[in-house]
Structure formats: structure tokens, C-alpha cells
Amino acid sequence: MIISLNDDEAWALLRKGRLARLGCIADGEPYVVPVNYAAEGACVLIHSLPGRKIRAMRANPYVCLQVDEITDHCHWRSVLAYGTYEEVGNGAERARAMNRLLAAFPQLTPVESRLAADAAAPSPIIFRIRVEQITGLCED
């Protein structure tokens, strides 16, 4: 039987997760990519190189994050968090966000170091999705 998760259950699943599928609208089309994230308060933090998803979210900042725990196709829970894309600026704000991401994903360090050592590499972008609405379903 499929039932709804309440807000606390949905937030718990979102806060516990590290991997989401980010849905946005790119050139009028649905666009979905897997992203690693770290939850922080009512937001999630994400780290990305520039590309189609960044261009899409700059143009159309209302996005969704889908996070699930799937045992099999009859036993799963899934949340859908809707929110708004906000780019994290430079300076102290960026350093704080990067520390949060590095705490969740220690292996990011070599990527960051490699990028910093390569003058031609594009700068990674750090952004947050400020969650405005969350829903969840569960089948057991």
C-alpha cells in the first residue's frame, strides 16, 4: 500500500540522503541529473561545474530534488522537495558552504585542488536549493 509521508518523515529522508536527482526545466524541456548534496537547515548545498543545469537554473530557478530509498519495487520511500536555486557568492559565504560540502564529501578535496592547479579549468559553482515544499510517499 502506498501512503504519504508526513513533513517530519519527508525532511528526515532528505536530511539523511547524499544523492538526489535534480529536476529543472532547460529550454522548455524537463531535465534530470543525479547530484550529490549536503542538507543544511531548510536548504541543500550542491557543487557543480558550469554546464546545462546551471544555465537552466539561472534562467528558471524553480526546481525539484527527488530523493529515495529503494529496497525493491514494492518497498521504497521517496521525497520530492521543491525549491529555488540560489548561487552561493564568493568570500566567507563560499568558504563556509565549501566546508559543509567537504565534511559530507571528503573526496572533493583532490578535485578542488586539481581544478585550482589548472588555470584553464572552469570554476566550480556552489549553489543551494532553498526548499519551499516537500512531499513524500512510501510503499511497504
Next chain:
Amino acid sequence: MIISLNDDEAWALLRKGRLARLGCIADGEPYVVPVNYAAEGACVLIHSLPGRKIRAMRANPYVCLQVDEITDHCHWRSVLAYGTYEEVGNGAERARAMNRLLAAFPQLTPVESRLAADAAAPSPIIFRIRVEQITGLCED
């Protein structure tokens, strides 16, 4: 290093998978849900109860399917298949599609039987996504 998959590699990942995230546009907003699917030729078949995603795809049939194999956040492959929603009709076409889905998901049978025994239950919908474009990325 992130590299593109060629068409054969992308199709192979799509054909091998059973779980996708379906992205569509619902009331002007991105909407993403996990779905089980069975590939068939240039299409994938999906089985669903009526609900928001069916309403969304009837209104706006251009959708995407994201499928991945993720070892960790530095080792993964992911494909994005764009295509068009088509509802499978009744009769022989539906029986054939249901057989294909049951071959991929034998546990569907009790759900179907239970639904058939419950006159108040909504009819499941079978639809295909006819894939028109596929892209893929890989990081190793």
C-alpha cells in the same frame, strides 16, 4: 575525468536498467518520480496508477528518463533519454505490453490481481516513452 558515452553505450545502459527517474513538466513545474521500466526496441514500457505524472504527461508529453549506475560520487555513468509519452490502448496491445512488464517484474502479478478484485480500484495505466534522443556521461 567526465567523458560522454557514445550512442551504443548509452542505449546499453538504458536497456539494461530497470529503474529510472522520469522527469516531466507538471503545471509548469519540473516533476521527477522514480519508475520501474522495461525497455522494448526504441521505447520503454511503464506501468502506473493514475495520478499527477499521468495528468502531466497527457498535457505535456515530452519527457525525459534518467538512468544511472553509481558506484560512488567519482565513479558513475548516467544516461538521459528524451522522448514522447504514448498511452498503450486496450486489447491485444495492452496484453502484449503487460506480458513484457510481467516478464521484467514478476511481482506485479499480485498487484494486478488485487486491483482486478477491487471494483473501486483505479485501472493501472500502461504507457511507453518513445525515445527520440539519448545522451550519456561517465566518470571513472
